[in-house]
Amino acid sequence: MSADHVVIDRVGKRFPLKRQEVVALDDVSLTMHRGEFVALIGPSGCGKSTLLRLLADVTAPTSGTIAIGGRSARECRLDHRIGFVFQDPTLLPWRTVLDNVRLPVQLARGRGQHGSATPEELLRLVGLDGFEKARPSQLSGGMRQRVAIARALALTPELLLMDEPFGALDEITRQQLNLELLRIWSETGTSAVLVTHSIAEAALMADRVVVLSARPGRITTVVDVPLARPRTLDVMREPAFFAVENEIRAALFGGSVAHVPAHPVASP
Amino acid sequence: MSASLVAVGGPNRIAGAARRWVPAVALLVALVALWEWAARHGHLPVSVAGPGAIRAELVRKHETLWYHTAPTISAALKGYVLATGAAFALALVAVLAPRAAGSVYAGAVLVSSIPLIALTPVLVLWLDRGDAVRTAVAALAGFFPILVGCLQGFRATDAKAEELFLHLAARPWQRFLRLRLPSSLPYAFAGLKAAAASAVLGAIIAEWSGGGGTRGLGQMMTNALFGFNVAQTWLTIATAAVLAVGSYAVVAVIERAVVRWDHAEPGAES
Numbered sequence: 001m002s003a004d005h006v007v008i009d010r011v012g013k014r015f016p017l018k019r020q021e022v023v024a025l026d027d028v029s030l031t032m033h034r035g036e037f038v039a040l041i042g043p044s045g046c047g048k049s050t051l052l053r054l055l056a057d058v059t060a061p062t063s064g065t066i067a068i069g070g071r072s073a074r075e076c077r078l079d080h081r082i083g084f085v086f087q088d089p090t091l092l093p094w095r096t097v098l099d100n101v102r103l104p105v106q107l108a109r110g111r112g113q114h115g116s117a118t119p120e121e122l123l124r125l126v127g128l129d130g131f132e133k134a135r136p137s138q139l140s141g142g143m144r145q146r147v148a149i150a151r152a153l154a155l156t157p158e159l160l161l162m163d164e165p166f167g168a169l170d171e172i173t174r175q176q177l178n179l180e181l182l183r184i185w186s187e188t189g190t191s192a193v194l195v196t197h198s199i200a201e202a203a204l205m206a207d208r209v210v211v212l213s214a215r216p217g218r219i220t221t222v223v224d225v226p227l228a229r230p231r232t233l234d235v236m237r238e239p240a241f242f243a244v245e246n247e248i249r250a251a252l253f254g255g256s257v258a259h260v261p262a263h264p265v266a267s268p
Numbered sequence: 269m270s271a272s273l274v275a276v277g278g279p280n281r282i283a284g285a286a287r288r289w290v291p292a293v294a295l296l297v298a299l300v301a302l303w304e305w306a307a308r309h310g311h312l313p314v315s316v317a318g319p320g321a322i323r324a325e326l327v328r329k330h331e332t333l334w335y336h337t338a339p340t341i342s343a344a345l346k347g348y349v350l351a352t353g354a355a356f357a358l359a360l361v362a363v364l365a366p367r368a369a370g371s372v373y374a375g376a377v378l379v380s381s382i383p384l385i386a387l388t389p390v391l392v393l394w395l396d397r398g399d400a401v402r403t404a405v406a407a408l409a410g411f412f413p414i415l416v417g418c419l420q421g422f423r424a425t426d427a428k429a430e431e432l433f434l435h436l437a438a439r440p441w442q443r444f445l446r447l448r449l450p451s452s453l454p455y456a457f458a459g460l461k462a463a464a465a466s467a468v469l470g471a472i473i474a475e476w477s478g479g480g481g482t483r484g485l486g487q488m489m490t491n492a493l494f495g496f497n498v499a500q501t502w503l504t505i506a507t508a509a510v511l512a513v514g515s516y517a518v519v520a521v522i523e524r525a526v527v528r529w530d531h532a533e534p535g536a537e538s
Binding site for chain 1: 426428429431432433434435436437438439442446447450451453527528529530531
């Protein structure tokens with residue numbers, strides 16, 4: 001088991017658009033160690049989702065290489081070593097909740113692959129036991145995204161990718177699911193990459209927050225989050241949390257946030 | 269959308285069905301009542317029979333009616349199955365070989381634009397006057413809607429679900445069986461429902477031109493027409509309508525049993 005689990009080496013991604021070319025990512029390098037939780041944050045168009053899609057091998061880089069556990073992203077995808085939670089739950093409406101979680105196992109059958117946890121156990125892990133026979137249309141948005149998380153974990157991935165998984169949900173549900181996600185992540189021990197546009201979410205969840213800039217998409221800063229785990233919502237009141245938030249904010253907006261107080265203004 | 273699992277199915281669904289059906293049934297009853305009133309008060313032309321007269325004719329002639337209707341139903345059903353098989357196979361070809369899709373579509377449009385009433389006499393020459401002609405015409409009448417439904421359905425797969433299957437390294441046949449086929453079903457059924465009624469009417473059209481020999485609802489209809497038997501003419505018209513609506517309803521019931529998930533009504537978004 002090497003120290004570097006995910007190695008992104010000088011990766012670039014260009015899209016042709018009409019006559020010109022859009023540089024979605026330019027010379028991005030990043031390494032993650034096994035079991036690390038990294039958040040990607042940046043303005044829209046900074047290529048954070050593109051970077052995630054490159055890791056998932058649903059699109060290929062124009063330049064540079066990606067290695068996960070010493071293998072290419074392609075090999076890892078074909079071997080079902082990567083779990084992907086999309087922005088939308090993307091559940092199959094004709095399948096029950098349980099059969100949606102089973103989908104990756106069914107597709108991988110014949111290749112001798114199965115997860116270390118059964119679909120039933122995964123549903124318990126995401127707090128949906130009792131909903132096995134329900135259809136996706138009978139669930140709330142948050143519950144659907146829980147199913148998507150269980151599905152992403154079905155084949156015990158070594159890398160879990162999440163593209164703003166709770167972006168469409170309300171603030172309260174979102175916080176609950178974030179905490180549950182932290183619990184699930186610590187129970188499974190996988191490496192995780194979370195794309196988000198919430199500074200607080202990035203600081204709450206990640207070991208490191210990677211800040212990207214737009215056009216071309218580049219890594220500007222990597223912010224370490226020196227907060228103890230397991231984390232609860234209480235960490236959001238700690239001075240260290242505000243320091244991290246400010247560091248991210250400064251990286252995102254440059255000098256224009258010099259006046260943001262490091263501590264909340266004391267209420268009268 | 270509610271997270272509650274209790275209220276799904278049960279009484280709500282029945283109440284919903286009742287809400288949908290009550291106005292339609294009420295309208296139908298009102299129209300029949302108006303029709304009967306007009307018949308009794310002499311407001312109908314002599315060429316139109318009232319509901320009461322049609323009913324009396326049904327009671328008198330129900331054995332004859334069944335004698336003529338049974339082979340029509342049988343031919344329509346055979347044609348429908350044939351059309352479904354052919355349309356599904358061609359849609360499959362169009363999906364597996366996208367370059368052939370244009371030709372499949374063009375050929376289907378060509379075939380469907382031939383007036384069946386003109387085609388039937390030619391088919392009678394080729395296939396003789398037996399059952400084959402009305403089966404073939406029923407198949408031709410049902411073919412196009414099913415093909416269009418299947419083609420649209422196979423193309424209607426959600427792009428995000430396609431990406432999910434790509435990420436999950438699904439093989440082509442897995443992608444077809446587990447994604448494209450199920451997501452095409454609501455569209456395929458829209459075509460299958462329309463085709464059910466068309467197949468019945470296609471079989472009857474074939475019978476007008478001599479397809480199926482002397483037995484058939486179409487024959488009974490022309491016999492009554494040329495014998496100036498108004499009540500019997502309208503009995504056969506009503507029977508044809510009931511068969512067309514009934515076959516549509518049968519397919520709709522099958523659809524309910526197969527497509528049990530919420531889906532956007534095909535055509536609703538376009």
